Amino acid sequence: MKHTLQQIFRSPNFVVGFSIFAVIILTVLIYPMLIPDPPLKIIAQGTFFEPGIYVNTYDTFSAPAYTLKLEGADSKRIASKLNDEDRLAMQKWLVGFGIPENEIDIQNTEALLDLWNTNFDPSKRFQGMTNADRNYYIRLNNSVQGLLSTAPAIIAATDETTGGLVETDRVQQSDYINVSQVSNVRILPLGTDNFGRDVLTELVAATRVSLMIGFVAGFVATLIGLVLGLVSGYVGGWVDDGIMFITNIFTVIPSFVLLILISFSIGQDKRGAFTIATVIGFTSWVWTARAVRSQVISLRNRDHVNLSKLSGHSIFYIIVNDILPYIASYVVMAFILQISSGILAEAGLSILGLGPRTTEVPTLGLMMNWAMIYQAHILGKWWAYFPVIITIALIAFSMNLMNTGMDQVFNPALRD
Amino acid sequence: MTREKKLYLSAKGVTKIFGLGRQKTLAVDNVDIDLYEGEVVSIVGESGSGKTTLSKILLGLISQTEGEIFFQGVKRDINSHAKKREYWKNIQAIFQDPFSSYNIFNKIDTVLLDCINMRGGRYFPREKKIEMMTEACSFVNLKFEELTNKYPFELSGGQMQRLMIARIFLLQPKILLADEPTSMIDACSRATILDELMHLRKEIGMTIIFITHDIGLAYYVSDKVYIMEKGRFVESGSADEVILTPRHDYTKRLLSDVPKIHEEWDLSTV
Numbered sequence: 022m023k024h025t026l027q028q029i030f031r032s033p034n035f036v037v038g039f040s041i042f043a044v045i046i047l048t049v050l051i052y053p054m055l056i057p058d059p060p061l062k063i064i065a066q067g068t069f070f071e072p073g074i075y076v077n078t079y080d081t082f083s084a085p086a087y088t089l090k091l092e093g094a095d096s097k098r099i100a101s102k103l104n105d106e107d108r109l110a111m112q113k114w115l116v117g118f119g120i121p122e123n124e125i126d127i128q129n130t131e132a133l134l135d136l137w138n139t140n141f142d143p144s145k146r147f148q149g150m151t152n153a154d155r156n157y158y159i160r161l162n163n164s165v166q167g168l169l170s171t172a173p174a175i176i177a178a179t180d181e182t183t184g185g186l187v188e189t190d191r192v193q194q195s196d197y198i199n200v201s202q203v204s205n206v207r208i209l210p211l212g213t214d215n216f217g218r219d220v221l222t223e224l225v226a227a228t229r230v231s232l233m234i235g236f237v238a239g240f241v242a243t244l245i246g247l248v249l250g251l252v253s254g255y256v257g258g259w260v261d262d263g264i265m266f267i268t269n270i271f272t273v274i275p276s277f278v279l280l281i282l283i284s285f286s287i288g289q290d291k292r293g294a295f296t297i298a299t300v301i302g303f304t305s306w307v308w309t310a311r312a313v314r315s316q317v318i319s320l321r322n323r324d325h326v327n328l329s330k331l332s333g334h335s336i337f338y339i340i341v342n343d344i345l346p347y348i349a350s351y352v353v354m355a356f357i358l359q360i361s362s363g364i365l366a367e368a369g370l371s372i373l374g375l376g377p378r379t380t381e382v383p384t385l386g387l388m389m390n391w392a393m394i395y396q397a398h399i400l401g402k403w404w405a406y407f408p409v410i411i412t413i414a415l416i417a418f419s420m421n422l423m424n425t426g427m428d429q430v431f432n433p434a435l436r437d
Numbered sequence: 438m439t440r441e442k443k444l445y446l447s448a449k450g451v452t453k454i455f456g457l458g459r460q461k462t463l464a465v466d467n468v469d470i471d472l473y474e475g476e477v478v479s480i481v482g483e484s485g486s487g488k489t490t491l492s493k494i495l496l497g498l499i500s501q502t503e504g505e506i507f508f509q510g511v512k513r514d515i516n517s518h519a520k521k522r523e524y525w526k527n528i529q530a531i532f533q534d535p536f537s538s539y540n541i542f543n544k545i546d547t548v549l550l551d552c553i554n555m556r557g558g559r560y561f562p563r564e565k566k567i568e569m570m571t572e573a574c575s576f577v578n579l580k581f582e583e584l585t586n587k588y589p590f591e592l593s594g595g596q597m598q599r600l601m602i603a604r605i606f607l608l609q610p611k612i613l614l615a616d617e618p619t620s621m622i623d624a625c626s627r628a629t630i631l632d633e634l635m636h637l638r639k640e641i642g643m644t645i646i647f648i649t650h651d652i653g654l655a656y657y658v659s660d661k662v663y664i665m666e667k668g669r670f671v672e673s674g675s676a677d678e679v680i681l682t683p684r685h686d687y688t689k690r691l692l693s694d695v696p697k698i699h700e701e702w703d704l705s706t707v
Contacts, residue, residue, distance in 0.1 A: 324538040327498050331529055332551040333522040346542040 028430040035426020041419035045412070049229045058219065060226035060383055064207075065217030068395065069402040072212040077205035082176060082190060084198040095194070099168045100130040107161060111137055114158055117147040137165060212404045214388070215395035220404055227383040228412055231364050234298040234377075234384065235416075238363030241302025243309055243356045250313025251340050255321050261314075268310050276304040280366060284375040294377040294384065301366045302359075309355045316348045350428045357424045361417040368413070385409050442473035444510060445644055446495065446528070446612055451504035453490050464490040465501070466668035472612065472644050479647040479655035479676070481691065482665035488648045489533075491665070492614050495646070496530055497521060526555065529610040533617040535597035539589035545600065546585055549573060552607035573603040576640075577633050595626030602633050609641045616648045631658060652691045656680045664688045 029035055058064075108127040116122050118140055126132055143159050173193045177186040200206055211220035253264035271279075283300050284292060320326060321344070329343045345352075364385060370376045371386030372393065379387055388409045392398065397405035453465040465487045472478060482488050493499045495506065497515045506513045508524065515521045532538045539548065549570045553559075558566065567581070574581040577599040589597055598618060605613055615634065619627040635658065638645055649655055655662050655676065662679045664672040664687060672685040683689045 324532040324534060325540045327493075327496075327530070327532070328538055329540065329551075330498065330521075331496070331525050333525055333555045334551070335518060342543070343540050346540075 029427060032426035032429055034422045038419040038422025038424075038426060041415055042423065045228065045232075045416060045419070049225055049232070052222075052225045056222060058222050060223045061218060061380075063217045064219055065213040067217060068213070068215045069397065069400065069405060070209060070213040070217070072210055072404050073208075074200070075207045075209060076200060076203055080203045080205050081198050082192075084202045086192075086196040086198060088193070088195050089197045090195060095171075096131055098194070099134070102168055103130060103165075107164075108133065110157070110161055111165075115140060117150070118145065134165065134169070137162075211408055212402075214405050215391055215397065220408065223383045223388065224385075224408055224412065227385045227388050227409070228416075230294050230377075230382045231367060231385040231413075232360075232416065234294055234301070234367050235360040235363040237295065237298035238301035238305065238366070239356050239359035241299055242306040242359045242363070243352060245302070245306035246309025246355070247313055247352055249306070250310040251317055251344065253310070254314035254317025255336065255340055255344060257318075257321075264310075265314075268307055271304075271307045272311075276307065277366070277369065280304045280370060281373065281375055284370055289378055292376070292378050294382055297367060297370065297377050298363065301363050301370075305359060305362060305366065309352075309359065312355065313348060313352070316351060317344055320344050320347055350424075353427060354424050357420040360420060361413075364413060364416065385413055442475065444471060445474055445508070446470075446472040447507045448495065449505045449507070451491070451494060451501045451506065453487075453494060453499070454502045463668050465494065467504070468668070468670060470663065470670075472646065474611075475642055475644060476661060477638070477645045477647065477659045478661045478663065479649060479659035480663045480665055481649055481652050481655045483650055483691070486665045487668040488650075488665055489616055492530070492616050492646070492648050496528060496614055497524055522555075525610075526608070527610055528612040528614065529605055529608050530614040530616060531598070531601045531605065531618045534621050535594050535601065536590070536621070538601065539597065541588060541590050543589075544585075545587055545589060545592075546570070548589070548600070548604060549607060552604050555608060569607065573606045574600075576606050576637070577603045578629075579603065595622050595630065598622055598626075598630055599633065602630070602637060606637055606641075610643060612644045612646065613638075614646045614648070617650070618647075619654070620650070651695075652680065652688075653695050664691070 030039075105127075111133060112122070112125050112127050115125055115136055120136065120140070125136065141158075141162055143155070143162065146155065171194060173191040175188050176190040176192065178189045179185075180187045209219055209221070211224065214220050214223065249264050249268065253261040253268075280300060283304070284297065287296060287300070326339060326343050329339050334342070367376060367384055368386030368389055371384060371390045374390070376386050376390070377384060389406055392402075392406035392409070395405075397403075448468060448470045451465055451468045451470075452463070455462045455464055468491060470478075470491075480488050480491065490499070494501045497513070508527070513524065515524050550566065553561065553566055553569055558569070561569075571581040574584060579596060579599055584592075584600070589600070592600065598621075601618070618634070619630055622630060631654075634645070637643075645658075647655060647659055652662075659676050662673065662676045663670050664679065664685065666687045672679055672683070672688050679688060680692065683692055
């Protein structure tokens with residue numbers, strides 16, 4: 022046993038796969054201890070907040086202010102406030118004024134503002150310029166001048182007796198606060214989803230539930246397929262005919278259709294994650310059974326099985342000791358494929374709205390479903406679906422690597 | 438040979454057909470064979486002549502399509518696991534390929550312990566079991582101390598086949614079916630293994646059926662020879678009779694195929 026484990030951990034494939042899988046499992050286990058928020062709690066008012074560090078604005082006023090004189094701070098501020106629409110309007114006026122278009126770089130904020138300040142004249146009129154256009158350019162100029170002002174922002178509170186505003190604080194343009202001194206900061210590494218829930222917290226919970234669904238589905242499917250395959254392959258005769266008849270019926274009915282029908286008939290209220298996992302397992306054992314059967318048929322006439330028979334062993338003993346170890350690596354591979362296909366089947370069901378009910382736990386499939394329904398992919402909100410895809414891919418990838426590594430150990434003939 | 442020998446195993450009209458319809462293959466065709474106590478019998482034929490199928494039918498690993506098999510004068514009945522187990526206490530086999538004869542997940546100890554268990558030694562004290570295994574190994578010039586806790590695939594082909602003979606030593610069956618036991622072994626180990634097998638036969642007095650394609654080997658070891666072609670026996674008789682005065686063409690061809698060391702090889706016919 023110890024020797025086998027040493028062998029397993031010497032295989033680079035296994036080590037890489039195991040590391041990835043261990044990171045996923047550890048994250049799933051440790052993250053909820055650090056951030057114990059319920060994964061489905063709505064924390065954001067609004068949809069699809071971008072990933073980033075969210076600092077409470079109100080708390081920043083009471084945090085101590087530090088003055089820092091930093092190079093280029095003003096131009097950065099102006100650049101971030103000047104949007105593309107304004108830049109295009111400025112370009113349009115300047116072209117009308119007579120500056121060649123290729124000399125205006127609208128992404129270079131400083132050069133653009135220089136050109137604008139030297140050339141803009143509110144009284145100028147070009148051909149085709151309406152009064153509304155002229156007023157628009159005047160307003161644009163005012164806002165540009167406002168951006169350039171160095172006056173502090175004033176924080177005022179309402180005086181309850183007079184109803185007027187009383188100045189309480191001033192925020193200078195060179196004021197800074199230290200984020201660690203702000204009492205409320207929330208890091209949202211993956212932003213929020215369409216309902217305003219923290220995507221990372223949700224993703225961790227969803228990975229846990231989806232892995233559970235995958236394992237249960239894979240376990241059920243592999244167990245049924247293995248038992249039926251072993252019995253029908255080894256015993257043969259009418260037992261084989263009977264089992265293969267049932268297997269063929271399940272083969273010709275597309276398992277996904279069967280899955281949809283069963284999920285639908287269970288009903289929304291009774292569809293928990295565990296139920297869905299069992300149903301997925303019950304509809305996907307067919308290929309495991311067929312593959313195991315054909316492997317067993319090729320094994321049952323081998324000499325070592327004959328020798329075991331001649332040593333007076335029972336059918337059960339021979340199946341467990343002389344057949345099962347020889348197909349163990351195949352069964353592990355099938356189990357791993359069943360896990361990833363279980364996760365994918367759950368995703369497929371969830372997209373059709375037949376997955377686990379949505380009020381209790383998130384799953385990777387449900388997250389994809391929500392992202393799809395709320396058009397995250399069209400709106401470019403990558404953080405709502407891309408991490409989910411990466412997670413599914415990593416789970417499948419790590420398991421396949423582990424399988425390849427284990428294959429070399431389970432099959433002593435492949436040992437080097 | 439005045440004393441009448443006891444008839445151990447006999448087959449009457451055994452036929453085995455594989456497949457159905459057009460793909461039907463007649464592997465064994467209406468074969469009769471009688472095996473008496475203490476005989477060494479060879480069944481000689483080329484590949485695909487049905488020797489192995491016949492041996493598996495005699496062993497009871499596959500069932501015949503037609504015909505009857507009598508064991509010690511009574512019709513063989515192996516319909517239940519207990520009856521099969523009882524039958525296999527009397528008849529055992531050595532297979533052709535030692536590399537595929539062992540379960541690669543079982544240690545050598547397991548292989549030998551299975552034999553002790555089969556002979557009713559399941560509850561023997563551990564020391565006695567080890568003593569029996571050591572004795573069996575030393576009979577075939579193997580050292581049990583070196584083999585214990587090893588896997589069969591760590592041994593050489595010759596050692597594996599000798600371990601197979603040690604197995605037979607522990608089981609002490611009445612009949613041994615040796616299905617080309619030396620064909621995968623190099624020439625040096627071959628003679629040793631045959632000698633060990635003959636030594637074992639003398640020791641426990643068993644009947645041996647040799648299945649082989651090597652007619653020289655058959656002549657070397659056996660009392661009686663059966664020549665098999667396409668599923669049926671074309672010639673049979675005592676070894677001297679069949680090999681020194683062959684009557685059937687097939688036997689003559691088999692004999693002419695044996696390379697002769699004393700003569701110069703005639704390459705013109707190749």
